[in-house]
Each structure stands twice: as structure tokens, then as C-alpha cells.
Amino acid sequence: MIYKFLQTLHDMILESGIYQICNGFIADEGYKIIIMILISFVFMYLAIAKGFEPLLLLPISFGILLTNLPDAAMYHSYLFEGNIDYGRILHEGGLLDILYMGVKLQIYPPLIFLGIGAMTDFSPLIANPKSFILGAAAQGGIFFTFIGAALFGFTAQEAGAISIIGGADGPTAIYVSSKLLGGGGFDVETGTIALAAYTYMALVPIIQPPIMKALTTKKERLVRMGQLRPVSKTEKIIFPIAVTVVVTLIVPSAAPLVGMLMFGNLLKESGCCDRLVKTAQNELMNIITIFLGISVGATTTAEKIINPKFGGVIVLGVLAFSFGTASGVLFGKLMYLATRGKVNPLIGSAGVSAVPMAARVSQKVGQQYDPTNYLLMHAMGPNVAGVIGSAVAAGVLLNIIPY
Amino acid sequence: MSPNLLLLSKTVEMTPEFVAAVVITGFVLTFVCLIILILFVQFLGKLVNKLSKKKILNQPKNNGAVPASKADASKAVSPVVSDGIDDEVVVVITAAIAAMSASSGKKLVLKSISKSATPMRKPWAMAGLQENTKPF
Numbered sequence: 001m002i003y004k005f006l007q008t009l010h011d012m013i014l015e016s017g018i019y020q021i022c023n024g025f026i027a028d029e030g031y032k033i034i035i036m037i038l039i040s041f042v043f044m045y046l047a048i049a050k051g052f053e054p055l056l057l058l059p060i061s062f063g064i065l066l067t068n069l070p071d072a073a074m075y076h077s078y079l080f081e082g083n084i085d086y087g088r089i090l091h092e093g094g095l096l097d098i099l100y101m102g103v104k105l106q107i108y109p110p111l112i113f114l115g116i117g118a119m120t121d122f123s124p125l126i127a128n129p130k131s132f133i134l135g136a137a138a139q140g141g142i143f144f145t146f147i148g149a150a151l152f153g154f155t156a157q158e159a160g161a162i163s164i165i166g167g168a169d170g171p172t173a174i175y176v177s178s179k180l181l182g183g184g185g186f187d188v189e190t191g192t193i194a195l196a197a198y199t200y201m202a203l204v205p206i207i208q209p210p211i212m213k214a215l216t217t218k219k220e221r222l223v224r225m226g227q228l229r230p231v232s233k234t235e236k237i238i239f240p241i242a243v244t245v246v247v248t249l250i251v252p253s254a255a256p257l258v259g260m261l262m263f264g265n266l267l268k269e270s271g272c273c274d275r276l277v278k279t280a281q282n283e284l285m286n287i288i289t290i291f292l293g294i295s296v297g298a299t300t301t302a303e304k305i306i307n308p309k310f311g312g313v314i315v316l317g318v319l320a321f322s323f324g325t326a327s328g329v330l331f332g333k334l335m336y337l338a339t340r341g342k343v344n345p346l347i348g349s350a351g352v353s354a355v356p357m358a359a360r361v362s363q364k365v366g367q368q369y370d371p372t373n374y375l376l377m378h379a380m381g382p383n384v385a386g387v388i389g390s391a392v393a394a395g396v397l398l399n400i401i402p403y
Numbered sequence: 404m405s406p407n408l409l410l411l412s413k414t415v416e417m418t419p420e421f422v423a424a425v426v427i428t429g430f431v432l433t434f435v436c437l438i439i440l441i442l443f444v445q446f447l448g449k450l451v452n453k454l455s456k457k458k459i460l461n462q463p464k465n466n467g468a469v470p471a472s473k474a475d476a477s478k479a480v481s482p483v484v485s486d487g488i489d490d491e492v493v494v495v496i497t498a499a500i501a502a503m504s505a506s507s508g509k510k511l512v513l514k515s516i517s518k519s520a521t522p523m524r525k526p527w528a529m530a531g532l533q534e535n536t537k538p539f
Binding site: 125126127129130132133135136139140142143144146147150154155156159160227229232234235238239242243246247250251374377385388389392393396397400401402 | 414415417421422424425426428429430432433434435436437438439440441443444445447448451455528532
């Protein structure tokens, strides 16, 4: 009886995660698992205590924890390499493998865009359509970073996935990276791209202001912009339909993202589908956010994160954000000159998406110089234009780079 | 493999030509797409504006409107209002003071209204801005 008890105890110890980490601490790089678990704790701290994009960073960080616990068997990276057998994943995969299929098949990001569309008010953009230019200019971060990624020695697919971080749009980054890196065999994973994108998006209020201040004069920062004109319901209804048609005809690859974004917005603006709008804004959005976050976090295994290439992604990610902000502000300056001082260049930085945080940063920096200056609604124009712009840029990348 | 503009093979060498092609094509297509949208939205705005103006002109004129009677202000003492302050601002301030008087039971008198040193927005514009920016 005692022997049986000790035998069972012995077997349990051999199967435990603690034994596996200790046993292969050096030989099987068990220390990397401990580092990954600590990284997940840091991200959990940032999400809970510091409020850094908690809705996504918390599920992502918990996904990192689950995937790196030895023998948890919730995610198996080998199931997604080469030609993926989805039937096998359903039979042999763990919970996170099955949830990750939604990322791999590019289902979650367009559904998130549906929810974003149902929550977004495009009135500031319709009232001042020139904001589209700032939304396009801020995508400079994507394309300049592509050059940087090439210099770092990344492959075309990896460079495309890294550069899309400059779009400051989480679902777009996940959509593009899962498509470009879908074939497997890359040093960069969708999870790493998502992690970098969401971390930098949370850091927008820290990254952007110094660049905005460095590139503008005090006179430019004090510019007060005129009141926006009221937008009719007809315009609000026609806008999503027109954007879908125009963008899809020019860049068909952007259709899943732009199409779903605009579908969500049409549901909202039509005023006849309240139940669907509420579902898209709340239940659907929340469910997809949980699935997306935890499954993307699960892909960040030790071998993908603890390598020099991840350092490259982190450096290029911050460069992408900085370039995007700078090109938006510089185009804002051009508009300031062209309109003889009627446009405040600070709204240009909001063109990097990250709705509505980037617009809030424009407002905050503007108010540091004139507390009665309200730039928020003017900055919302380039901000929502940035969402469309980054989806278009994503479509262009998917068109040019083979995968 | 998806159809692509440059018809490249799956493994692409990151030559300067390819990188330049990605950057230039990306920039140009993104700008072209969004410029077309600017033109369309501007056209749509003008069209809707024109149609709504036409609609207003076609509406029959309202003959039944009765002009509002003047308030009995014979007993009220007008406060000293400095130049450049709109009547609507004076109305809002006096209305607020009247409401306070009614609730507190004390008789309050407004003696003067003058501009502050720092330029301010109109109160209605401020209220509108705060209402519009509340969701963000």
C-alpha cells in the first residue's frame, strides 16, 4: 500500500511541470520557459495596474502563460506548420489550437472590424474629407519601416508583417501577419507582431508627443480650427457603401477589413438594425476579443520570443510608430501652409489609427499650449481615416508581397 | 498563392528594386485610393447640401408664426455689460442667476459682466464641443 502510494507520487512528480523545468533547465533550455512566464507576468501587470490596452493585453499575456506552462497541451505550434490539416487540429488540438484557427483563417480581425465600424462615428471625416490625406500620410510609417526591415535582414514576408505595426491597428496587424507568415518557417510569428503592435499602441501617449513637439512651431500648435459642419444622415449612410465600393475596386485585398468595417458602420448609421448593432458593438466584439487575444498570446512560445529577431521586431516597431507620427505631422504642416494657417498640424499625428487614443493625444498636446483649444473632433477625422488608410495599405502589402 | 501586382514568386529576394517597388507602389496606391474618397465625399456633401436647400425653398412659408412678446423687464436693473459680449451670453448668465435665486430664496443682483483676459469660446459652442467630445 505504501509502495503504491510512493509510486503514484513518483509518477506524478515526473509528469509535473516543475520537474520538467528543473530537469531540462539548462539542457532543454528550461530557463527560457521561466523567462516567458515572467514576461507574461510583466504584461499582466502592465494591463491590470497600468491600464495598457487591458482588453487585449490581458488575454494575450494569459495566452503567453498558458502556452509556456510545460505539458499544458493547449497549443501545439507544429499543427500550424506547412500545409495545415484543419481536421487534424480539430481531432488532436487543444482548446487554444482550435481558437487559433480563427486567426489562421483570418476570421477574427474582420469580425473585430465589424464591431469597430459599429462603434465609429465617421462624421468628422465626412465633414472634413481632406483629413483622408493625413490618414494616408501617416501610413508612411508602414512603408518606411519596410525599408528598415530589409536592412535588418528580414525576408519579404517578415518585413511586411513587421512594417504593418506602423499602421497602429491591432486587427490589421494580425490579419496581415497571419496571411504573410501563414506558410510557417519564419523567425517571426503573428503573436510577436500582435504583442509589439498592442504594446506600442498603449504607448502612443508617450511615443507621439515628443515627435509632435519637435516637428511643429508654437505658432502652429496654437492654431484654432473652425467648427465642423453638421453631417446629414444621408451622407452617413452613403459613406460606408461608397468607401467599400471604391476601396474594393482599387485594392481588392483590403475588402475583408474595409468591407466589414463599413458594414458595421452601415448597420449603425442605417438606424434600422439596433439589435444587430448592439450585438456587433458588445457581445460579438467581446467574444472575438477574448478568442483573438488568448490564441494570439498562445503563439508566443519561448523559441519565437527569446531570439535576436524579436529584438529587431521591437526596434522596428517603435520606428514604425515614430515614422507614422512624423509623416502625419509633416503632412499636417503642408496643409497648414496650403490653407494659410487654418489647419493645426498636431492633428496629423492622429492619422496613425489607434482610435481614439491618437486623437486624444493631439487634443492633449494642443491644450498644453492653449487650454481652450479643442482639437479632438478635428483629430478624429484623420484618426478614422487612418483606420481606412491602414486597411488599404494592408491590402497593398498583401497584393505586392507573395505568400 | 494569391494574385499579386508584381507576379513574383513566393521566395523573394529583398533587392533594393523590390523594396523600392513596395514602398512606392504602397504610397501611391494608398494616396490614390484616399484621394478618390476625398473627391467623392466632397461631391456627396455638395449634392446633399444642394438638395436640402432646394427642399427648404420648396416648403410653404410659415405665416402663422407669432412674434414672441417682450419680457416684462421694466423693474429689472440692467447690468453693466462691457463691449463685445453677446446678448445670448448675458441671457445665459442672468438665467443662471435667476435659477439660483429661486432655489436659494436669496435675491441676487447682477451688476456687471466683463470679458476675462484670456479669449474664450462662446458658451454654446463650448457646450456643443463638450457634448460632441464626451464619447471619446
